Every structure is written in C-alpha cells, then in structure tokens.
Amino acid sequence: xxxxxxxxxxxxxxxxxxxxxxxxxxxxxxxxxxxxxxxxxxxxxxxxxxxxxxxxxxxxxxxxxxxxxxxxxxxxxxxxxxxxxxxxxxxxxxxxxxxxxxxxxxxxxxxxxxxxxxxxxxxxxxxxxxxxxxxxxxxxxxxxxxxxxxxxx
Amino acid sequence: xxxxxxxxxxxxxxxxxxxxxxxxxxxxxxxxxxxxxxxxxxxxxxxxxxxxxxxxxxxxxxxxxxxxxxxxxxxxxxxxxxxxxxxxxxxxxxxxxxxxxxxxxxxxxxxxxxxxxxxxxxxxxxxxxxxxxxxxxxxxxxxxxxxxxxxxxxxxxxxxxxxxxxxxxxxxxxxxxxxxxxxxxxxxxxxxxxxxxxxxxxxxxxxxxxxxxxxxxxxxxxxxxxxxxxxxxxxxxxxxxxxxxxxxxxxxxxxxxxxxxxxxxxxxxxxxxxxxxxxxxxxxxxxxxxxxxxxxxxxxxxxxxxxxxxxxxxxxxxxxxxxxxxxxxxxxxxxxxxxxxxxxxxxxxxxxxxxxxxxxxxxxxxxxxxxxxxxxxxxxxxxxxxxxxxxxxxxxxxxxxxxxxxxxxxxxxxxxxxxxxxxxxxxxxxxxxxxxxxxxxxxxxxxxxxxxxxxxxxxxxxxxxxxxxxxxxxxxxxxxxxx
Numbered sequence: 257x258x259x260x261x262x263x264x265x266x267x268x269x270x271x272x273x274x275x276x277x278x279x280x281x282x283x284x285x286x287x288x289x290x291x292x293x294x295x296x297x298x299x300x301x302x303x304x305x306x307x308x309x310x311x312x313x314x315x316x317x318x319x320x321x322x323x324x325x326x327x328x329x330x331x332x333x334x335x336x337x338x339x340x341x342x343x344x345x346x347x348x349x350x351x352x353x354x355x356x357x358x359x360x361x362x363x364x365x366x367x368x369x370x371x372x373x374x375x376x377x378x379x380x381x382x383x384x385x386x387x388x389x390x391x392x393x394x395x396x397x398x399x400x401x402x403x404x405x406x407x408x409x
Numbered sequence: 410x411x412x413x414x415x416x417x418x419x420x421x422x423x424x425x426x427x428x429x430x431x432x433x434x435x436x437x438x439x440x441x442x443x444x445x446x447x448x449x450x451x452x453x454x455x456x457x458x459x460x461x462x463x464x465x466x467x468x469x470x471x472x473x474x475x476x477x478x479x480x481x482x483x484x485x486x487x488x489x490x491x492x493x494x495x496x497x498x499x500x501x502x503x504x505x506x507x508x509x510x511x512x513x514x515x516x517x518x519x520x521x522x523x524x525x526x527x528x529x530x531x532x533x534x535x536x537x538x539x540x541x542x543x544x545x546x547x548x549x550x551x552x553x554x555x556x557x558x559x560x561x562x563x564x565x566x567x568x569x570x571x572x573x574x575x576x577x578x579x580x581x582x583x584x585x586x587x588x589x590x591x592x593x594x595x596x597x598x599x600x601x602x603x604x605x606x607x608x609x610x611x612x613x614x615x616x617x618x619x620x621x622x623x624x625x626x627x628x629x630x631x632x633x634x635x636x637x638x639x640x641x642x643x644x645x646x647x648x649x650x651x652x653x654x655x656x657x658x659x660x661x662x663x664x665x666x667x668x669x670x671x672x673x674x675x676x677x678x679x680x681x682x683x684x685x686x687x688x689x690x691x692x693x694x695x696x697x698x699x700x701x702x703x704x705x706x707x708x709x710x711x712x713x714x715x716x717x718x719x720x721x722x723x724x725x726x727x728x729x730x731x732x733x734x735x736x737x738x739x740x741x742x743x744x745x746x747x748x749x750x751x752x753x754x755x756x757x758x759x760x761x762x763x764x765x766x767x768x769x770x771x772x773x774x775x776x777x778x779x780x781x782x783x784x785x786x787x788x789x790x791x792x793x794x795x796x797x798x799x800x801x802x803x804x805x806x807x808x809x810x811x812x813x814x815x816x817x818x819x820x821x822x823x824x825x826x827x828x829x830x831x832x833x834x835x836x837x838x839x840x841x842x843x844x845x846x847x848x849x850x851x852x853x854x855x856x857x858x859x860x861x862x863x864x865x866x867x868x869x870x871x872x873x874x875x876x877x878x879x880x881x882x883x884x885x886x887x888x889x890x891x892x
Binding site: 354357358362365375376377395 | 494495497502529
C-alpha cells in the first residue's frame with residue numbers, strides 16, 4: 257500500500273513559498289528604508305533582522321517544510337502529513353467530508369497551483385501546493401463518497 | 410461552471426449590505442459638520458473629500474466583488490465561484506446541508522430579494538457556510554429541493570405568540586436595545602442622561618409610593634426594557650407555523666422580517682423543552698432544536714415551537730420529528746444535591762451583599778433600597794435552582810435519552826436521539842463520592858462538540874441508565890442509523 261502512494265504536493269510549491277518570502281523581504285526592506293529616515297539605528301536593525309529571517313525561511317525552513325509535506329488519496333481516505341518540529345499525520349475519511357473549497361491566489365495561478373480546504377464535520381484541513389487537477393481529483397473522490405451512485409460513471 | 414447560461418449573480422440588494430458602512434462613513438461626518446459647525450465650509454469640504462475618496466474605493470471594491478460572485482443551483486448542490494484576487498469555487502451538496510434559513514426583510518421583500526444561508530456540519534465557526542442574496546425565482550428553486558409531501562402543519566395564534574413574547578422576554582435584553590437608542594436620541598436633542606432618567610421616572614407605576622426613588626427608577630427601567638423586548642419578540646414570532654415536509658422540518662415566522670428555517674430531520678442532535686420559573690409554574694414550555702449545522706444559529710433562531718402546554722408541545726414535537734419522546738427508566742436528582750445547586754446563588758448573594766452594604770455605608774445609600782435591589786434577583790435565582798434540583802432527571806426512552814437540567818435561568822428537558830450520542834462521561838468530585846452522587850455529561854454529534862450535563866444523580870441509579878443508553882446507541886450505530 258505504501259508503494260502505491262503518490263505525493264500530490266507539487267514541486268512548484270517550494271518556488272511559490274520562496275517567492276512569497278522574497279516579496280515579504282522586499283516589503284520589509286521598504287519599511288526599513290522608511291524607518292532609516294527617522295532613526296538610522298532602528299532601520300539598520302530591521303534590515304539585519306529581516307535579512308536573517310529571509311535567509312532562514314528561504315534556505316532552511318522552506319526546504320524542510322516542503323519535504324515534510326505529503327498528501328495522498330487512499331481508497332477510503334485522504335492521508336496528509338505535515339510539520340517540521342511537530343509532525344502531524346492526518347487521515348480524513350471520505351464519508352466525513354462535507355465539501356471541499358478550491359482557492360487560488362494570483363501567484364498560485366501563475367504556477368498552476370491551488371489550495372484545497374477540506375471541511376469535515378467538526379474540523380477542517382487546509383492543503384496548500386496542490387495542482388489544480390489533483391485538487392479536482394480529491395473533490396470528485398469526496399463527491400463520490402457523498403453520492404455513491406456516481407462511482408461507476 | 411460548465412453551463413454558463415445557468416450561472417447567476419446575486420440580487421443587487423446584496424450591495425446595500427456591504428455598502429452600509431461606507432455610506433455611513435460618507436454621510437456621518439458631513440451631517441456632523443453641518444449640524445455642529447454650519448459656518449465651517451472648509452471643514453465640510455475636507456470631511457466630504459476625504460470620505461468620498463475612501464467610500465469610492467470601498468464602493469468600487471464591493472461592486473467588483475459582486476460582479477465576480479457567481480452561483481448556480483445544480484442537480485447535486487449549490488455551486489459557488491467568488492473572489493477577485495483570491496479566486497475560490499466549491500459545491501455544497503444538498504445532501505450535506507442540515508439547516509437552511511431564508512430571510513426576507515421589508516426592503517428585500519419590496520425589491521423581490523431573499524437572503525439565504527446554508528449550513529452544513531463543516532467547521533466554519535461563528536458563520537454560515539454560504540450566505541447569499543437571491544431573487545424570488547432562485548430562492549423558490551432552492552426551497553424546491555427540500556419540500557417533499559406535506560404531512561401536517563402546526564400553526565400558532567396571535568394570542569399564543571403574545572403569551573410567548575410576554576413570558577419569554579428578558580428586560581435586560583430590552584434595556585440593551587433601548588438604552589443606546591434613547592441615549593443617542595437624547596444627545597441629538599440635547600438632553601443629558603440625568604434628564605432621561607427623570608423622563609423615565611415621570612411614567613406612572615402602581616405601588617411607586619412604597620418604593621424608594623432609586624428602586625422606583627430601577628423598576629420603571631426594567632418595565633420599559635421588558636415592554637421593548639416583548640414587542641420585538643411579538644414581531645419576531647408572529648405567524649409562527651411549523652410544517653413537517655417529509656425529511657425536513659420547515660418553520661416560518663415573522664411579521665416585518667419573515668424567516669423560514671428548514672432543518673434536516675435526520676440531523677437532529679437534541680430537542681429541548683425550555684421553561685423559565687414563571688413558565689414552568691404555568692405548565693408551559695417552548696421547544697427548540699439542536700441540530701448538526703444549526704449550531705451557528707444563535708438565540709431564538711433555534712426555536713421550533715413557541716410557548717405551549719407541555720403535553721401538546723410534546724405531541725407536536727413527536728409528530729414533526731417522528732421521534733418517540735416517552736420515558737422508560739428514570740432517575741431523579743437526589744435531594745441531597747440541593748446544596749450543590751444553590752451554592753452559586755448563595756455565594757454570589759453573600760459576596761455582592763457584603764460589597765454593596767459596605768458601599769452603602771460609605772456612600773449613604775439607603776439600606777432598604779440596597780436590600781430590595783439585591784434580594785429580588787438572588788432570591789429568584791435561588792428559588793429557581795431549588796426548583797431545578799427538584800425537577801431535574803435522567804432517563805432512557807424508546808428513541809431518545811432524556812436529560813432534564815438547568816442552564817442559566819432556564820430549565821431544559823433535552824431529548825437526545827440515540828444515533829446523535831457520541832459519548833457519556835460519568836464523573837465524581839470528592840464531595841459527591843462521599844454521598845454516592847455523580848455528574849453525567851452527554852456529548853452529541855455537532856460541529857461545536859456540544860455536551861449537556863446533569864449533576865447530583867445517585868450513582869447506583871444512574872449506572873443502569875448509562876449502560877442502557879450505550880446499548881441502544883451502539884445498536885443504532887450498527888444498524889447504520891448514524892447522522
């Protein structure tokens with residue numbers, strides 16, 4: 257069973273995360289330049305801290321985070337694994353799924369990715385970095401659990 | 410969105426709900442400038458200019474978002490596509506919808522619009538899954554998915570609604586509604602808060618001569634709050650009618666704002682027969698519903714049947730839900746638990762009495778007024794708790810477990826269908842252990858993980874009931890009668 261597992265998280269998701277942290281870094285640089293005019297010392301501190309955070313996020317946290325992500329469709333459930341320090345293993349049974357929300361930000365649209373939010377009775381799970389066709393696949397699988405008569409179509 | 414022809418926008422009245430704040434932001438400073446400083450033309454222009462810019466931005470954003478929101482009623486559910494930068498689309502299946510609310514206010518009725526909210530058991534805390542504004546045709550097509558063959562309808566007369574409004578109204582909620590309105594109106598007309606209190610005091614009240622001035626004003630304010638609350642409740646419950654439509658229960662009510670609530674019958678987590686001290690002594694109770702998906706409905710939106718005699722309420726509830734609400738094995742709360750029930754009001758009374766007495770000694774407020782203002786609410790609370798202790802019980806039935814206990818100042822008799830029970834917890838504190846008592850908490854299937862508790866039961870009486878409930882619950886789940 258384990259060998260049949262296909263991780264649905266796209267490789268492009270790592271690039272999206274890095275681009276996002278780049279954008280955050282650029283914004284914090286702009287803020288630092290603004291602060292520099294008021295107080296050069298604080299501005300320099302902001303630049304150093306944001307640069308350190310950017311390096312940590314881009315080169316350490318994102319690769320580890322990306323490596324920790326896994327999402328697979330199993331015969332009767334969806335398996336999700338995530339987390340760097342605190343690892344989470346989630347199994348979402350198809351009958352418990354109420355419905356799924358597919359959402360895409362402009363950056364995700366460029367890379368053909370999307371975020372899938374699975375709403376279950378009493379809980380919800382957000383899976384980012386899926387390709388659109390895979391998200392649709394999960395949506396269809398959950399719909400088949402809701403409407404079993406469609407399974408043979 | 411395969412079929413583009415069927416895709417629809419919401420009713421344009423939706424824009425009004427989003428534009429309320431921006432319109433307010435635009436209008437308020439202008440009014441203030443004109444009223445307070447009519448000669449300050451520069452101030453007026455400045456206020457108008459800045460707010461116009463902000464409002465224009467909000468209005469354009471709302472219109473674009475409105476234009477990007479599409480919905481359609483498909484065979485399997487409602488399909489939604491929305492968002493400008495962050496696009497999202499989803500289908501909420503009809504099979505998963507547990508509670509649908511249709512709301513028509515006076516303005517929306519005039520323009521042919523209906524606000525519709527769909528709720529599933531999905532976890533979106535404190536907000537509904539979908540809330541959209543449809544035209545009449547769209548709302549009718551949605552309602553058509555839930556209307557089967559009508560079985561029977563329960564309709565309530567205006568007299569009964571008036572009784573519900575009078576007995577079920579809370580003066581404090583009425584005061585919360587009227588005080589800000591009166592205060593703001595007073596400010597506009599230049600009347601100080603003390604002047605308003607004087608105005609309230611000028612209303613006649615029987616037995617006013619026997620009360621001190623402070624107590625008299627407090628009593629008059631309470632009566633004003635209670636009247637306001639009762640009037641609002643009357644408008645809200647007017648024309649209450651409940652119909653059992655095959656698999657769902659449809660409740661219609663409201664005079665100005667009409668509300669239709671459709672609840673899936675299989676998703677009922679509990680039926681609650683609620684009564685306060687006054688209604689319980691009159692032998693009346695109202696019925697509210699806890700269902701999967703309706704957890705986001707708050708307050709009186711849960712109400713299924715207004716105040717009625719307990720026997721006829723029970724009969725109507727049985728007819729509408731198809732559940733047998735009779736009791737088989739029953740365990741009453743032990744008289745030994747009276748202290749645990751009355752401990753909270755007694756301690757609160759003691760604490761607040763000491764605080765207020767000290768302040769009355771310091772400020773010179775009369776002892777009679779202080780005593781009167783304090784004694785009535787705490788005595789009421791204490792009497793209610795004693796009554797609740799004597800009336801609470803735990804029982805099994807044919808289709809439901811029955812749990813009668815108090816919640817705030819309401820006595821709730823909950824009928825929980827066996828398939829909805831997700832767990833029972835029996836707990837004993839050190840004091841309960843010594844007396845052979847226990848507390849029981851029943852968790853039900855709900856998006857808010859709701860649980861109901863009863864304390865002060867004798868353990869030897871409660872144990873057989875718990876095992877019977879677990880047996881029935883397991884048998885129901887094996888049959889596949891799960892929610």
